Amino acid sequence: xxxxxxxxxxxxxxxxxxxxxGIEQKFEQHKKVIYWIVIAILIIALLxxxxxxxxxxxxxxxxxxxxxxxxxxxxxKNDSTAALKSYEKIAKxxxxxxxxxxxxxxxxxxxxxxxxxxxLNYLEDYSPKGEIAGPASQALLGDCYVNNKNLDKAVSAYxxxxxxxxxxxxxxxxxxxxxxxxxxxxxxYKEELDLYEQLETKYMGPGAMDAQIERAKTMMxxx
Numbered sequence: 001x002x003x004x005x006x007x008x009x010x011x012x013x014x015x016x017x018x019x020x021x022g023i024e025q026k027f028e029q030h031k032k033v034i035y036w037i038v039i040a041i042l043i044i045a046l047l048x049x050x051x052x053x054x055x056x057x058x059x060x061x062x063x064x065x066x067x068x069x070x071x072x073x074x075x076x077k078n079d080s081t082a083a084l085k086s087y088e089k090i091a092k093x094x095x096x097x098x099x100x101x102x103x104x105x106x107x108x109x110x111x112x113x114x115x116x117x118x119x120l121n122y123l124e125d126y127s128p129k130g131e132i133a134g135p136a137s138q139a140l141l142g143d144c145y146v147n148n149k150n151l152d153k154a155v156s157a158y159x160x161x162x163x164x165x166x167x168x169x170x171x172x173x174x175x176x177x178x179x180x181x182x183x184x185x186x187x188x189y190k191e192e193l194d195l196y197e198q199l200e201t202k203y204m205g206p207g208a209m210d211a212q213i214e215r216a217k218t219m220m221x222x223x
Contacts, residue, residue: 063098116147135165173203
């Protein structure tokens with residue numbers, strides 16, 4: 001009985017040794033491949049570190065300085081023409097957060113100048129960031145679509161803006177009213193009515209939207 005157990009133990013040990021030997025053999029066979037994979041990973045890691053250390057970092061700092069200068073031109077010197085040129089240059093030359101914000105600033109000035117098409121180009125390329133700037137940018141995008149007669153896209157932009165606004169009731173209410181106006185122009189009176197009822201119930205208070213609700217009901221034929 002003891003002899004049988006010893007044989008079983010030796011067999012198990014032999015199996016383990018054979019398994020380990022197999023792994024060692026495979027490692028030896030692929031050692032060069034593994035070596036070059038490790039080297040490649042190290043090179044990629046160094047390249048990424050070098051990019052952020054010597055390229056992205058300095059560029060971002062310069063972009064922030066340029067952005068600060070553009071803000072000064074707009075807010076202190078009240079020179080929107082010079083500020084727009086600066087914002088457009090930053091937006092073109094930098095793909096970092098400063099360049100992203102420059103797109104929104106350029107679009108805002110262009111919208112104020114009535115150049116909705118050019119403003120739209122910047123806004124469509126803008127990545128919404130921030131609790132205020134995020135929803136505000138999408139609301140402005142919706143406004144640009146309205147002025148470019150693309151009402152379906154305007155509604156979609158307002159929906160995104162509402163979602164980004166989250167619990168900010170003032171922003172949500174303002175954007176919802178923009179959306180309701182577009183729905184009215186599209187003759188989607190039932191959707192318009194639903195929106196006004198939501199506004200009154202959740203945001204504006206009883207009676208605040210009575211005139212708008214009555215108008216929507218009248219357009220629906222008194223339903």
